[in-house]
Amino acid sequence: MHMKPVIVVHGGAWAIPDDLAESSKIGVKCAAMSGFSILANGGSxxxxxxxxxxxxxxxxxxxxxxxxxxxxxxxxxxxxxIMDGKNLAVGSVSCIKNIANPVKFARTVMEQTPHIMLTGIGANKFAEKIKIEKIPTKELVTENAVKEWEQYQKYKQSVKGLFNTEKTHDTVGAVAIDSKSNVSCATSTGGITNKMVGRVGDSPLIGSGAYADNFTGAVSTTGHGESIMKVTLARQVLFNMEKGESPQIAADHSLEYMKNKVHGRGGLIVVSKSGEWAARFTTRRMAWASVENNILTYGLNPGENFQENVHFKL
Known part of the structure; x- marks a missing residue:
């Protein structure tokens, strides 16, 4: 069976300020189109x-x-x-330093080690061994990130106080289904400003930050990490879909459950094994975009659903 490929991406669910709104929308649109061009050319x-x-x-x-x-x-x-729904292969990295593209490193862990997750010093040692390029920390840090950190230092705002606000930047991710009906997902993050050294959120955790299984679909999540971990949000969505719910209903039910059970807000993208997809969130904004059937759909605010025609030769 030849499946029509679909990709959905997100740039994080939080209170995205107006000065980042446009760049966030452009960013997710570019990422979605780039990913879809691979699918259109027969890529996985x-x-x-x-x-x-x-x-x-x-x-x-x-x-x-x-x-x-x-x-x-x-x-x-x-x-x-990163996770492959065809065989449940997965690679994950946490607390790594000086690596520009953690998702690429996660895939290397998946393909070149017998393990699923590498963390901290051990992960960085492995990166050196396989000659993944190191870049100076200053190249990863923006002026805004430094200003934000200095504010927290100045006012000694606790991370606990931060956790239940929507001010923290958050996570990026993608889900896709290819022409051979294989689903995959990936999630990547820099965490939250002023987090404790060594803190790991939901993003690199299988079943929380992401999950993919050809039997049901693929999910990438974003939002308050500690809440997402408590309810294993990505897997929760797929459980709901296994019970017969559509991707949108399953997403809404899972996010509502997280809000009611642990007072956590967030967002997620999901694609089903039949190519149905959804992008849902309970935060103020989430930048997202999808491409299917040469239609680019994207949004930022609740209820937004803009469409543009794009041209890929399938």
Whole structure:
């Protein structure tokens, strides 16, 4: 069976300020189109989500890779995951430093080690061994990230206070289905400003920040990490779909459950094994975009659904 490919990407669910609104929209549109061009040329969903997330990691509008925020020590610690729904292969990295594209490294962990997740010093040692290029921390840090960190230092705002606001930047991700009906997902983040050194959120955790299984679909999440972990949000969506719910209903039910159960807000993107997709969130804004049937759909505010025709030769 020849499936019509679909890709959906997100740039994080939070209170995106007006001065980042336009760059966030442009960023997710570029990532979605780039990922879809791989699918249109017969590439796999795994290749497509990796490429889309790399583009978002390279864009300073987002908190991943080059736009990462600073931890309590003023350093950058990055997390990422990638998963192949065909065989449940998964690679994940957490608390890594000086690597521009954590999602690419996560895929290397998946393909070149017998493990699923590498963390901290051990992960960085492996990166050196396989000659993944290191870049100076200052190249990953924007002026805005430094200003934000200095504010938290000045006012000694606790991370606990931060967690339940929507001020924190957040996470990027992608889900896709290719022409062979294989689904994949990827998620990447720089975490939250002033987080404790060594803190790991939901993004690199299988079942929380992402999950993909050809039997049901693929999900990438974003939002309050500790809440997402408590309800294993990505897997929760797929459980709901396994019960017969559509991607949109399953997403809404899962986000509502998280809000009611642990008072956490967030967002997610999902694609089903039949190519149905949804982008849903309970925060003020979430930048997202999808491409299917040469139609680019995107939004930022609740209820927004803009469309543009794009041309890819399938």
């Amino acid at each position: 969903s795994l290749q497509a989500v990796e490429a889309a997330v790399q583009i978002l990691e390279d864009n300073i509008a987002f908190d991943a890779g080059h736009g990462a925020v600073l931890n309590a020590d003023g350093d950058v610690e990055l997390d990422a995951i």
